[in-house]
Amino acid sequence: MAEEAVKTASKSELAYEWLRERIARHEYGPGYRLVLAEIAGALDMSVVPVREAIRRLEAERLVTFERNVGARVAMVDQNEYVHAMQTLGVVEGVATALSAPGLTEEDIAKARRVNERMIALLDHFDAHEFTALNQQFHSLLFECCPNPQILELVHQGWTRLSGLRDSTFAFVPDRAHRSVEEHEEILRLISEKADPLDIEFAARNHRWATMQAFLDARERANR
Numbered sequence: 001m002a003e004e005a006v007k008t009a010s011k012s013e014l015a016y017e018w019l020r021e022r023i024a025r026h027e028y029g030p031g032y033r034l035v036l037a038e039i040a041g042a043l044d045m046s047v048v049p050v051r052e053a054i055r056r057l058e059a060e061r062l063v064t065f066e067r068n069v070g071a072r073v074a075m076v077d078q079n080e081y082v083h084a085m086q087t088l089g090v091v092e093g094v095a096t097a098l099s100a101p102g103l104t105e106e107d108i109a110k111a112r113r114v115n116e117r118m119i120a121l122l123d124h125f126d127a128h129e130f131t132a133l134n135q136q137f138h139s140l141l142f143e144c145c146p147n148p149q150i151l152e153l154v155h156q157g158w159t160r161l162s163g164l165r166d167s168t169f170a171f172v173p174d175r176a177h178r179s180v181e182e183h184e185e186i187l188r189l190i191s192e193k194a195d196p197l198d199i200e201f202a203a204r205n206h207r208w209a210t211m212q213a214f215l216d217a218r219e220r221a222n223r
Contacts, residue, residue: 096142
């Protein structure tokens with residue numbers, strides 16, 4: 001009996017990681033119905049560990065359960081999005097400021113090259129590629145953070161946002177132009193060894209400006 005429970009737990013973990021990855025990649029987008037039998041068949045297991053995996057995802061608010069419908073990938077909730085962006089703005093701002101002294105000229109040059117690739121996308125905009133490059137750009141600036149707890153919070157924030165929506169830039173593509181300009185300003189501050197608070201505020205306000213652009217666009221769409 002104990003061995004069977006261990007096997008079920010192991011399979012549940014496998015199903016959890018499998019589902020979470022597809023939600024993060026938006027292969028299973030908001031509203032997607034999660035059919036237990038289909039998932040179990042794809043993973044060659046019973047529905048029991050799949051059900052346990054879905055319960056974990058529901059606890060993380062990545063999945064919702066509706067009576068007579070079943071499990072679905074959670075829809076974008078405006079309040080959750082705002083809370084996630086506000087939190088990420090704060091912790092990423094601090095992480096970037098703490099990372100700044102440890103960044104080399106080559107690190108800054110790498111970030112600048114990524115931003116140049118983002119600029120090159122503006123004329124033929126691809127929101128998904130732009131978003132991937134955006135994460136790469138910011139990672140180059142905050143991964144040197146010497147405080148592992150703050151860095152963990154930043155990683156959690158990015159993961160949470162990936163579960164909430166595909167890309168803010170897909171919804172507000174005009175924001176991309178201003179975003180790359182703000183990237184250059186952050187790089188300038190780091191290069192010039194500006195006051196850490198100035199770097200922190202620039203990184204935080206950059207994140208919050210993206211959030212505000214999303215809210216403004218959503219308000220216009222609902223009029």
